[in-house]
Amino acid sequence: MNRTTLLEVTNLRKWYAIRRGVIPRVVGHIRAVDDVSFEIKSREVLGLAGESGSGKTTIGRSLLRLVEPTSGQITFNGNEVTTLDPSALRRFRRKAQIIFQDPYSSLDPRMTIEEIVAEPLRVQAIEPERRRRRDRVAALLSKVSISNDYLDRRPRELSGGQRQRVGIARALAVDPEFIVADEPVASLDVSIQAQIVNLLQDLKDSLGLAILFISHDIAVMRHIADRIAIVYLGKLMEIGSAREIVESPRHPYTEALLSAVPNPDPRQRRQRIVLGGDIPSPANPPSGCVFRTRCKYAIPACAQTIPQLTAVGAGHYKACIRDDVP
Amino acid sequence: MMASLLEVRDLSVHYADRTRSLLAVNSVSFDLAPGETVALVGESGCGKSTIGLAIMGLATAKRIEGTVTLAFKNGERRNLADLSDRAMQDVRGNEVAMIFQEPMSSLNPVHTIGWQIREAITQHQGGSRASADGAALNLLSQLGIPDAERCLHAYPHQLSGGMRQRVMIAIALSCRPSLLIADEPTTALDVTVQAQILELLKRLQAETGMAILFITHNFGVVAEIAQRTMVMYAGQIVETGDYGEVFHSPRMPYTRALLDSLPHLGRVTAGTRLAAIPGQVPNPAALPSGCAFHPRCRYFVENLCDSRCPPLEQSANHRVVRCLRWKEILAPGQP
Numbered sequence: 196m197n198r199t200t201l202l203e204v205t206n207l208r209k210w211y212a213i214r215r216g217v218i219p220r221v222v223g224h225i226r227a228v229d230d231v232s233f234e235i236k237s238r239e240v241l242g243l244a245g246e247s248g249s250g251k252t253t254i255g256r257s258l259l260r261l262v263e264p265t266s267g268q269i270t271f272n273g274n275e276v277t278t279l280d281p282s283a284l285r286r287f288r289r290k291a292q293i294i295f296q297d298p299y300s301s302l303d304p305r306m307t308i309e310e311i312v313a314e315p316l317r318v319q320a321i322e323p324e325r326r327r328r329r330d331r332v333a334a335l336l337s338k339v340s341i342s343n344d345y346l347d348r349r350p351r352e353l354s355g356g357q358r359q360r361v362g363i364a365r366a367l368a369v370d371p372e373f374i375v376a377d378e379p380v381a382s383l384d385v386s387i388q389a390q391i392v393n394l395l396q397d398l399k400d401s402l403g404l405a406i407l408f409i410s411h412d413i414a415v416m417r418h419i420a421d422r423i424a425i426v427y428l429g430k431l432m433e434i435g436s437a438r439e440i441v442e443s444p445r446h447p448y449t450e451a452l453l454s455a456v457p458n459p460d461p462r463q464r465r466q467r468i469v470l471g472g473d474i475p476s477p478a479n480p481p482s483g484c485v486f487r488t489r490c491k492y493a494i495p496a497c498a499q500t501i502p503q504l505t506a507v508g509a510g511h512y513k514a515c516i517r518d519d520v521p
Numbered sequence: 522m523m524a525s526l527l528e529v530r531d532l533s534v535h536y537a538d539r540t541r542s543l544l545a546v547n548s549v550s551f552d553l554a555p556g557e558t559v560a561l562v563g564e565s566g567c568g569k570s571t572i573g574l575a576i577m578g579l580a581t582a583k584r585i586e587g588t589v590t591l592a593f594k595n596g597e598r599r600n601l602a603d604l605s606d607r608a609m610q611d612v613r614g615n616e617v618a619m620i621f622q623e624p625m626s627s628l629n630p631v632h633t634i635g636w637q638i639r640e641a642i643t644q645h646q647g648g649s650r651a652s653a654d655g656a657a658l659n660l661l662s663q664l665g666i667p668d669a670e671r672c673l674h675a676y677p678h679q680l681s682g683g684m685r686q687r688v689m690i691a692i693a694l695s696c697r698p699s700l701l702i703a704d705e706p707t708t709a710l711d712v713t714v715q716a717q718i719l720e721l722l723k724r725l726q727a728e729t730g731m732a733i734l735f736i737t738h739n740f741g742v743v744a745e746i747a748q749r750t751m752v753m754y755a756g757q758i759v760e761t762g763d764y765g766e767v768f769h770s771p772r773m774p775y776t777r778a779l780l781d782s783l784p785h786l787g788r789v790t791a792g793t794r795l796a797a798i799p800g801q802v803p804n805p806a807a808l809p810s811g812c813a814f815h816p817r818c819r820y821f822v823e824n825l826c827d828s829r830c831p832p833l834e835q836s837a838n839h840r841v842v843r844c845l846r847w848k849e850i851l852a853p854g855q856p
Contacts, residue, residue: 389797
């Protein structure tokens with residue numbers, strides 16, 4: 196299927212300055228995101244997987260300019276996002292929305308469910324008339340299977356799964372084309388997690404949404420993503436179709452990450468690659484390949500050159516200088 | 522069969538709200554053999570953590586009923602529920618220890634790691650500061666902490682999540698307890714770090730022969746660490762058995778539904794829907810009548826499941842199941 200490119204990210208970089216001293220002076224940088232490039236097609240779900248500190252949340256927020264990128268280009272439907280002025284940025288956010296991880300802290304406890312879901316309609320002046328706005332909120336809530344009885348209730352009366360549904364309804368209020376879903380099921384129980392993943396899948400199909408699905412859980416991602424991108428220490432390690440990434444990973448980090456996911460089936464024990472040590476500090480990343488300090492295939496050359504993404508199959512790329520592994 | 526290390530009988534824990542009383546744990550009984558790992562599995566609010574806290578004498582409940590009999594290292598068997606707070610302080614650490622999900626909130630932020638391990642050792646075993654320091658250093662290196670010397674002088678915020686959990690394990694095991702209660706110890710960690718911690722716990726168990734009550738919601742972790750599993754729902758144990766058997770032929774519909782709802786990495790075609798369980802976990806203040814799972818159960822039968830509380834039934838291979846219809850449900854296809 197040929198789809199048009201909706202969002203294109205080129206050499207995205209977000210460095211945070213480290214300042215020290217009485218007269219603060221920049222002494223270094225935390226490289227949260229470092230030269231990341233990828234694209235998302237319309238109606239596509241791209242999974243962004245990585246461990247804590249890999250920069251996946253920073254990438255997601257940069258795309259919506261919730262954090263300002265240090266450098267790089269982001270184009271949405273061909274228009275540059277990084278240079279938008281405030282009023283153009285507001286218009287852009289009619290097209291691009293976000294769902295947060297924690298449905299407890301992302302809903303204002305003093306607002307009613309109606310006020311929460313109506314807020315984007317009010318801010319974007321999409322539906323200024325109050326009565327019509329309420330009808331529209333009711334319709335949005337029914338899309339996420341929340342009954343109208345909840346319109347006047349407050350978040351504390353809802354369970355975690357219901358709150359996440361309200362967060363999704365709020366993101367859908369402006370009728371966006373693109374949603375960043377930042378760990379939308381990480382804080383939910385397994386049985387509820389499945390409900391929310393299915394809901395996102397249905398909405399994607401019925402509304403034609405493109406989604407950047409950020410998660411540390413590759414098993415959940417496997418069910419919803421068309422393609423998966425793996426990030427480590429601010430760098431893109433591998434990107435390809437969800438099936439290929441999971442079934443035949445080509446980057447040593449992807450291989451190790453997949454092998455660490457515990458399998459509930461006791462008969463299917465995988466050969467596990469236990470990574471030694473911790474993720475290095477993004478203030479002082481290793482030279483060359485950032486993964487080399489924990490990679491069992493590392494050779495001296497890995498410290499010399501920063502590996503570029505190279506094709507290893509149709510639409511499948513990895514950033515690793517060794518073609519022979521894994 | 523070996524004499525059990527821990528015998529929990531009819532443990533019930535009532536929490537009190539301003540207006541009502543909540544039954545968080547409802548008449549739970551189980552045994553734990555020395556050196557065994559049993560996984561206690563369930564969703565949030567099912568009472569699994571409360572059981573761990575009740576065994577430790579740390580549950581801040583309105584009323585706790587039942588007995589918790591522990592075989593002490595000196596051979597005595599005592600009901601922990603009868604012990605005074607003072608006596609329980611000696612039990613905690615020496616006989617039973619507990620580790621928690623978030624090591625950052627279990628460690629004291631204003632003291633060094635060395636200070637905190639030393640505190641545990643001198644509290645329980647006395648001895649000089651220097652000997653405790655030596656023991657602390659030993660423990661940390663045993664736990665695979667690189668540069669253990671520097672770790673002793675570090676503060677909790679200077680360590681990564683995985684390191685902090687290792688320190689918690691070091692403190693918990695400093696006095697060689699015969700039972701470790703591990704309450705979601707890897708839930709806050711990344712999968713690669715989780716793998717390291719699970720390997721570490723398995724190795725330490727092989728070395729010390731301690732038993733582990735492993736509380737988790739993650740069946741993948743259960744498969745890694747436990748031989749036997751107990752599944753909980755709404756304060757009750759609903760199924761127990763050898764983990765492999767429970768995984769391959771779950772009998773309680775809740776266990777079955779929970780296993781079906783798991784996302785898996787195996788061969789799935791893109792867009793496969795997950796088998797979600799409808800509805801949500803019931804509020805412990807307003808439990809459904811009859812079987813607590815009946816409003817979400819696909820095998821629900823009116824006037825049966827909603828009117829009678831299913832008892833725990835024993836079947837072959839030490840399998841136990843709480844469902845009025847499990848035999849009927851099992852019948853098609855399976856002997």
